[in-house]
Amino acid sequence: MTTTTEKYVGQSILRREDAALITGQGTFVDGIAMPGALHLTVLRSPLAHARITSVDLSAALALPGVVAAFTGADLASEFAIGLPCGWPVTEDIKIPEHPPLAVDEVNHVGDGVAVVLAVDAATAEDALGLIEVEYEALPGVFDVEAALEPGAPLVHEGLGTNHCYTWPLATGDVDAAFAEADVVVEGRYLQQRVLPSPMEPRAVLVSPDPVGGGFTIYSSTQVPHFLRDIGAMVVGMPDSKLRVIAPDVGGGFGAKLNVYAEEALALALARRLKKPVRWNETRSDHHVATTHGRGQVQRMAVAATREGKILGMKVDLLADMGAYLQLLTPGIAVFGAFTYCGLYDFGSYSFTCRGVFTNLTPTDAYRGAGRSEAAYAHERIMDDLARELGMDAAEVRLINLHPKFLENRTVPSGVMYDSGDYEPCMREAMRLVDYDAVRAEQKQRRESGDTVQIGIGIGNFTESGGLSPSKVAAGVRLQSGGWEAATVRMLVSGKVEVVTGTSPHGQGHETAWSQIAADALGVHPDDVEVLHGDTAVAPFGRDTYGSRSLPVGGVSVHMAAHKVVDKARTIAAHLLEASEDDLSFEDGRFTVGGTDAGITIQEVAMAAYLADNLPEGMEPLLTAENAFDPPNFTWPFGTHICVMEVDTETGFSRIRRFVAVDDCGHVVNPEIVAGQLHGGIAQGIGQAMFEEATFDADGNPTTGTLADYQFAAASDLPHIELGSTVTPSPTNPMGVKGIGESGAIGSSPAVVNAVIDAVAHLGVTHIDMPATPQRVWRAIREARG
Template sequence: MTQTAERYVGRSLPRKEDAALLTGRATWTDDIAPAGTLHLAMVRSPVPHARITRIDTAAARAVPGVVEVLTARDVDGEFAAGIPCGWPVTEDIKIPDHRPLAVSEVKHVGDGVAVVLAGSAAAARDAADLVEVDYEPLPAVVDVEAALEPGAPLVHPELGTNHCYTWPLATGDVDAAFAAADVVVEGRYLQQRVIASPMEPRAVVVVPEPVGGRFTMYTSTQVPHFVRDILAAICGVPDTALRVVAPDVGGGFGAKLNVYAEEALALVLARRTRRPVKWTETRSEHHLATTHGRGQVQRMAVAATREGRILGMKVELLADMGAYLQLLTPGIAVFGAFTYCGLYDFGAYSFTCRGVFTTLTPTDAYRGAGRSEAAYAHERIMDDLARELDMDPAELRLRNLHPKFLEPRTVPSGVLYDSGDYEACMRKALALVDYDALREEQARRRESGEVVQLGVGIGNFTESGGLSPSKVAAGVRLQSGGWEAATVRMTTSGRVEVVTGTSPHGQGHETTWSQLVADKLGVHPDDVVVLHGDTAVAPFGRDTYGSRSLAVGGTAVYLAAGKVLDKAHRIAAHLLEADEADVEFVGGRFSVAGTSGPGVTIQEVAGAASLAADLPEGMEPNLTAEHHFDPPNFTWPFGTHVCVVEVDTETGHTRIRRYVAVDDCGHVVNPQIVEGQLHGGIAQGIGQALYEQAAFDAEGNPTTGTLADYTIPSATDLPWFELDQTVTPSSTNPLGVKGIGESGAIGSSPAVVNAVIDAVAHLGVRHVDMPATPQAVWRAITEARGQTHRHP
């Protein structure tokens, strides 16, 4: 334990978390198995939409080791409410009742019908296979456009419609902008459903405490505080009697930003049996019953002059809700409303989103939620407009960027972006990739008629990070405040404990928070312990999602540490018998400025504060402080991603040759962690662009129910990522940080797809939907050439 004058913020310190993760000493939820645990298995519907006419559990009950086989009729009375929607975006939104087990109808493949409790996971699964359920099939609703047609089958007949809500936004005179335009370009783009696929599937263990009627829940979640508060309401348990712990969490990507039926069932069944109850998701269950991401039909239109200046934009979305509204389902598409205008400056904008029910797995947050979908659409239509104007797509973008701004600026969607220098960022990316040389190579390949053609794609983006200010912003109705809580305390020995309300699942909070506190208090990061993910240790928090952890949670830690330092400063002045104004703090040591007399270390001050024998009059013992930070605005990270691909025009195969990304997330605390977040995000965006799709047949049956059918890119499918940055500090927090966890997933998919289309645009190809598989690209080339022969 030492004082240090070193600065740690801005350095790539090794992650504290990694030693345990890499040596097998991490604790995952599935590692937890208290004595007497009952294992829970779900009986899930194999059909997308049907009435339940009979459930026979006799054979399942006869399996050795089985303790209970329960249907909705047995357990529904245990619940005070159904699974709630936490983000009703309009006053008249339609929210169907969502029970933890289906009562009379199933609404999607994977809908829970019954549960089995047994002494082993194997016995529970075997028994679940023996539960006999008779289904009376009902019409499936798969296509969001068809779902709104008159006479379409209804997912929830009691609602009288498949229409969930309509959410509009408009600024400026859109009709006038389009009437004055020289050119109007329209596009229809699809955001296919994707599956989060974290390394660790979901899992939950609920342990009844032997006295007091309390419960401890271990669950693989991004949001332990939300789980506590929502399950307390669903299950009729006082929130003071429910402790929720997120152990080591093996990825989330938005799919674990939720409260699920299995968590609610485990809690009420632990209460019912007075024994620990455990459920661990199989990978196939994850594909069926964990929320999917994306799922939109996007219609875009831009109005522009012949010189390429954008005058106005229209956006119309159909957003697939799936069968039920999970925690954030209706708000995901709406959240993107503010970034469909991208980095571009124009005068008129309209946005309308309609939510639609289908008989498919519910959708919800997925990395970059709402903003990734927006970036994809506005970057696709920028390339479409450039082709219409016969203009270089980079030049078109440069002509429409906002000028540099360091204070909040109102953008076409009506919100305030915090700061931006978009041109500097974009020009840096173009220079790094040697854009002009690539265009020259592309022209040579086209002229020579080579089989393998070159494509260059640009993905400019901004995103609303730092989720979120508590006050309503731009008409977005949030159900809970976006503040974050932190406590910083120095122990008697002078070490530091940080309690944070954010709950990491791979982001490196323990390392980053230690760097912030070490710099503030003049200690070494190894002398800082960060506690998180346990509602008994950190009772207040709003958890981790929406690129908010550093901008909101880290800021709360920084400000709490500042309060500790202020108190230490007063105590040090008292111990040194000096005026506070004369005492300086350098390298972890207080001394009287301009003198060579004795000083005191902050550790010595901590010891004195603990003993409390000699403190200033009226001061309480100990160096401890808490802070709740409620941001005044979102942060707005941005960047330019450039993808270079080679496309084989005879097979449709795409190879990414180079990938350059220049991002601006404000000030950087740990560059290595920033790079790691970008690597993962870009990989997911490439996955959506080229490989991944949660597909269903016309009857609503999933055709990608396993990893044998759902393609996730491996390391061999990914290029080397060339990363750089610009730094434009945020004006919404004292750290000047913006967030980086989702940026890679936002800029990458449009860059990749634009590159693929650019490679074959001279052949007449104007559109390819994601995923741009070899078959899809080959088919687009073939259709553009007017050919009808079969794929070889």
């Protein structure tokens, strides 16, 4: 049996999604017209921690155009449960109540206190200013280390502690490794809070169904299936009564991998008032009411020989939960446990993570969640180890890399990586950046005393992408990820419909999935329509996050399409009066071996639809469903190298070159891969050099607007030079791995390591992110005494 030769997979076909987006023809939640929809606004607490003593809505209700206003107490009966935590990482984890609207107490600035519904957004916003709330201020805590000190203010008094959970992992004899080591290097690294800040803020529109009694939720979400299932639980209605549609979504980056209070409020209020309800997030809302990324204190130690060979590693994390546990909050830091060992081969490993409550906005997933934090720490300490031993940073990495493996290798954290060939990838990055020449220039600049020094930073990484399998792995049950569903239909017209459970928000699924189906079915990608993001069209799915879409969802499309071909083969053999074994399938046509007799798959589809001449027992229609549950994660990897210029008199840093060599197995669309890498690298550079969500001593955000929160501008970004190696994954028949988060994982450590390397000869060994000119200048001044 032969199948169609790949024609489209591996080609840089232009994204079919882009034409509508770049011409302003996209469909976003805010642009969906809904006559009679009420505009919802949320009054948010200006205090980080306080008791609510009274709320007076009377003035707001008297404002013309205001239809209704409610407190948390008014709406308590509308909710069957509070907003749930979907990833309780330990049996004894402490999970505080999280009502969609605060009833008695607010626990962070931005906690919702009351809502207004009005005939237009401006009136609703004006009404918020008329609500009078009296608070009794309570002491707050805004630092994870301080939160664990004896006598620290409690975020949730009823829990009796700010300690949320402790999650440990250990392999090998760590104590013996450290006792035998020639050198032990320790580091303390900070992962500052960052704001995901997608181009499109969050938005939700809920419309009651006047016929069926259900509701349609339009939401700018990464997870329409999660929203349907969890939204139904929160408001206490059957999930069969909810249809969720994610139209065009202007970026997510993990922030839209959640079910938020505003979605629950809009649904409950649409049910209560029997009218459509819409809410649009402002940037001010986003900075306090949408989950933040990162937020960790990382303590790390490695034990090594004098030759630089690592013997053991210890990791101790404090992870900032914020005031509540959102959908995946406690699991984000734990998820990184398996990759703090990186690409490096050694014998003993221990990891402990403590989750800590603070009176700040909850944290949750942000691009590279858990794995980005891990890569930053292990690459920072590899540079620290190299400096301690007087070795080159590349040399110490090369001697510790795992040897090549093409199928399953157990690594120090106890999990199995699927495949890896790390040295060629790293050496290709070194070749592209001309590593030795840059080191020679660095030496010359140091000897000449040039005020502008250069540094080289390396960011080696691997990540557990393709979130799966559904089974327990290494003692952690993932509450997301797992299987993915797909349906492929050959229509009467000969065109193809692909239904996918993944829900894209910029990843190019419509293009890539059409390439996959076209190759399997022998048709042109333009003849394939990809349907997604609507739970009525795709009732089963696990959605898009964690670099899972292609290695789980795309592979499921591939498998469903091949099921269609298998069924078509049986029908074709019947119609041609031939044996299935004698049929070949090439370019969409079945041919009887040794003859000119044949039939196209479109003709088979028509015969399957008419159903008047099918094999005995064969069901009509040429369609197939598939649910793919992979046996393991995929583990893409790469080496990012940054060459940085640092002005030692001002601290100003400029990226001169940035090279990224990535391995994501077989590639479906190189142009899409490049786009994903460019975006991720830009975000990683942003965290490394510019971004930080900060707060004053009372927990008030000091980066509450985009005027205060600094991004990397286009002028701050270098030309990004990309390279690749290909190490297929054995976890799926396409040999693919994820790529969506890789850019954000390898870039931050490469950038920070480059900044430090540029001034290490001056005595600087540590700079926290973001490495702003002020921080770099201060570090140089302190090193010089």
